[in-house]
Amino acid sequence: SYEVTQPLSVSVALGQTARITCAGDNIGDKNVHWYQQKPGQAPVVVLYRSTNRASGIPERFSGSNSGNTATLIISRVQAGDEADFSCQVWDKSVAVFGGGTKLTVL
Amino acid sequence: QVQLQESGPGLVKSSETLSLTCSVSGGPVTSGSYHWNWIRQSPGKGLEWIGNIYYNEKTNYNPSLKSRVTISLDWPKNQFSLKVTSVSATDTGVYYCAREVEVGALDYWGLGTLVTVSS
Numbered sequence: 487s488y489e490v491t492q493p494l495s496v497s498v499a500l501g502q503t504a505r506i507t508c509a510g511d512n513i514g515d516k517n518v519h520w521y522q523q524k525p526g527q528a529p530v531v532v533l534y535r536s537t538n539r540a541s542g543i544p545e546r547f548s549g550s551n552s553g554n555t556a557t558l559i560i561s562r563v564q565a566g567d568e569a570d571f572s573c574q575v576w577d578k579s580v581a582v583f584g585g586g587t588k589l590t591v592l
Numbered sequence: 593q594v595q596l597q598e599s600g601p602g603l604v605k606s607s608e609t610l611s612l613t614c615s616v617s618g619g620p621v622t623s624g625s626y627h628w629n630w631i632r633q634s635p636g637k638g639l640e641w642i643g644n645i646y647y648n649e650k651t652n653y654n655p656s657l658k659s660r661v662t663i664s665l666d667w668p669k670n671q672f673s674l675k676v677t678s679v680s681a682t683d684t685g686v687y688y689c690a691r692e693v694e695v696g697a698l699d700y701w702g703l704g705t706l707v708t709v710s711s
Contacts, residue, residue, distance in 0.1 A: 535696075574639075574698070580652060581629070
């Protein structure tokens with residue numbers, strides 16, 4: 487079965503750029519969707535099809551996807567961006583989530 | 593405005609069947625534009641996809657859960673449901689329902705409901 491791997495945690499200083507990766511075999515051939523989840527809340531889609539911002543998501547959020555790695559990029563990180571981020575792909579009609587990455591803003 | 597809301601028992605005994613319902617408002621579950629999904633999250637863990645259903649009642653399931661899971665559609669009530677049989681402590685967690693759009697992203701989620709499996 488297909489698997490995607492994320493780092494457990496990423497730390498970034500306030501105002502800097504955060505990069506959260508999602509690794510999988512030839513993931514560049516797939517559409518990757520990214521979700522942000524704050525404590526006690528349901529996930530919210532931030533990017534769909536690897537690079538497209540969902541409605542209401544700031545331009546600071548962007549993405550790339552090539553080869554074996556997809557990346558969520560958050561520019562000018564704010565304290566309110568602190569959350570868990572998960573990537574998701576489809577493989578043969580089965581949804582696969584990454585384990586999630588906790589973003590800490592320093 | 594699309595809204596999804598999960599409902600069902602918060603406590604289920606081990607070996608019994610977990611049953612949840614997702615009520616959808618703001619659009620029909622019979623729309624051919626969407627799939628309707630169930631996802632769960634064990635305490636302190638990541639998201640785990642359970643399965644989905646299309647308007648024509650075609651279903652897809654996570655292979656690791658397929659033998660115990662059934663998802664069904666109740667179009668008169670604009671709801672879809674989840675049943676998980678023979679539950680154990682590992683089935684404890686927050687269960688979410690979500691709408692999946694054609695590009696494959698889950699764009700609307702319910703607030704989630706906590707289900708605890710007791711021995």
